[in-house]
Amino acid sequence: MKDVGRKALEAEKAALKLANVSEEVRNEALQRVAVEIEKNCDKILEANEEDVDEAEKLLQEGEYSQAFVDRLKLDEGKIGKIAEMIRSVSGQEDPLGKTLDVTELDENLELYKVSVPIGVLGSIFESRPDVLPQVSSLSLKSGNSVILKGGSEAERSNSVLFEIIKETTEEVGIPEGWIQLIEARREVEELLEMDDKVDLLIPRGSKSFIRFIQENSRIPVLGHAEGVCHIYIDKEADLEKAVHVSYDGKVQYPAVCNAVETLLVHSEKAPEFLPRIAEKYEEAGVEMRGCEKTRDILEKWKVGKATEEDWKTEYLDLIISIKIVDKLEEAIDHINNYGSKHTDSIVSENKNRLLTFLESVDSSSVIANASTRFSDGYRYGLGAEVGISTEKIHARGPVGLEGLTTYKYYLIGNGHTVDTYSGTKAEPFTHKKIKKDWNKKKSL
């Protein structure tokens, strides 16, 4: 059997056992990993230095950018943060064994729907070595085996981190084989083919990288494509709120997927609103690109001409496109047409107009009178974030640990047969929702 096949098989076998490892043992393992990572700081930094040296050679040859090398680089502070992150994952509520629903089908015939791990996750990521401990700890907390493939540029750092996590967790009693590392690029292709063993892929990296994964595997992919987010300033917007929200959405942190890329402004509000936000944007160094009407109103400011391409673009930078619309519906249509179903906001004091916007915009997060920047696992109270999904199936929007679980039905009977409920003398089902807890039922 090929190497990847063997690793996937080991991961699959371990997953069956890991599904029943208690919360205590999973948490204990995570706590121990955090300690070991801190203890082995020097060893990790040594391996990382070799990766960085190599990368710097390629930087000089013009193959890598400085930002790329910076992302690769670890230091004591970053390693402390990794340990802190692992402890925080350990401290989260257990996503497993939750009783999602209980139905009495008939006397002494009870159906429990309970959350369980998915099985085997495949995680493919680029450069940043802190992704490996993050994905590993989320997988372990949620009871899943994980097959990791990092970028070749971080091979030495990843290898040391992997060994620490593997050894430490297996010592504590996590089933051997639950974590696997693959290194060669050709092995990725093999991994993408393993839809019989790998249940979910979680790629991290650039848009084109994630798209590549989606196009080359039958395995379901949890990952967002991009965030072309909008803020719509309604004719009944409160001016102060409109300025605050538009400023925060663009300036607070422009390099992320939930930053706003396009402002849509109602024509009745534009003459009052646009000069106010333009002044603030100019101060912050935001480049503005507007439609004709926007440029007319902002003639005193430097506003470039927005093209069709601008409406589709995720700048991830201090650039914003601005369009004036005559109707709420025009804003909604623009968003559903050009947006990426990620996050979009409306600013308005009119409740009906808010509701129309919220219910008509087909995005994972639709926001009234607040910044698009809120759509994030941590801010939503989901704990550590697996990612933000722009898919509609399985998990949508910010995804926490729950996105790494599925469910299982337990039916508990007393010799019941379907025959009793069939044919002309069929007895009826009671189909009564009952409040019971699987974990309590277990210990009775």
Next chain:
Amino acid sequence: MKDVGRKALEAEKAALKLANVSEEVRNEALQRVAVEIEKNCDKILEANEEDVDEAEKLLQEGEYSQAFVDRLKLDEGKIGKIAEMIRSVSGQEDPLGKTLDVTELDENLELYKVSVPIGVLGSIFESRPDVLPQVSSLSLKSGNSVILKGGSEAERSNSVLFEIIKETTEEVGIPEGWIQLIEARREVEELLEMDDKVDLLIPRGSKSFIRFIQENSRIPVLGHAEGVCHIYIDKEADLEKAVHVSYDGKVQYPAVCNAVETLLVHSEKAPEFLPRIAEKYEEAGVEMRGCEKTRDILEKWKVGKATEEDWKTEYLDLIISIKIVDKLEEAIDHINNYGSKHTDSIVSENKNRLLTFLESVDSSSVIANASTRFSDGYRYGLGAEVGISTEKIHARGPVGLEGLTTYKYYLIGNGHTVDTYSGTKAEPFTHKKIKKDWNKKKSL
């Protein structure tokens, strides 16, 4: 634009509107469709007769089987049942607008997670013309547009049913274009390519047919591959329950995916249990295939030799394979190895052994002391069944209307910006779970 592309675009546009059509209008439309189908009974039967005539010619040429032609054939009774089914879908609880979770992030900043339709469904099915009204009504009830592709052998029947549903629903106010029919085979290939417009595929048909769809589209597929279901008779099984459950699982209706295919029997129970069930199976005409030890115990009965192939086979017929195991763990391993993650039962009076089985078998339904035949949307109380999924992502096991929904986050603020919660002077989030209902919030 090609024909399928245009239809998918129409469906996508209609879906945005359909998401906000009230429950009353959706139900009214379904009720009216039921009436119109009854009214147009003659017209439907006429078209169906032409399909059947055509199929009978091909039957004589040996291309179709008699069973195939029988499945194709409608009569007044079957049409009455179709109307009844549509009324029952209409009567189900609305799967849309359910408040799944509410979190207060901070004062006046509330996050609602609410169930919404997925968008555009693609349904590809073979022969039986009652699938078209069933899938259409489930789609409409759950607020989804649907693109239908039936088998060419039912083209005339499907076309008449489609026209009735389309006209009736659009008259009542369901957005034009929500239902689309494609007919040519080459159009299926185009549909499978449309992962930017179609959100979920629901194929109905043979195993190989569903596998073909899964292998040829990037669109997520809701559909089960097969059901290789097991019943394990433990050494601490109650004999009467063991016999009842094993008989019901095989004999009550063998042609379905949740019927049992393999009995696993603990060696300590086998001498007592096997002759009892063999007698009943023989009476019912069940062909038995056993391992060596089984054949030794059942030497007085006609028991064939089970091969490796038998353990993997979904007979869908009055055939059963029987294997003797020495340990509970051996049964669990056999199921996780040869099963299809569908439905498996244990019969035992020992609670710890029941629990070990329930929690270690990686199937969508794991059952204690009851027949595998219970795992079904209707029996589980989910209402009309979309299918039984052996996938782990999105929906697992029997899938009701809920499987045709996703969710959306609504965040309601009052000018909130992320800046307030960032940096050294960051204010904390409250992240308080609150009991509120989106529909009530809306009407305030």
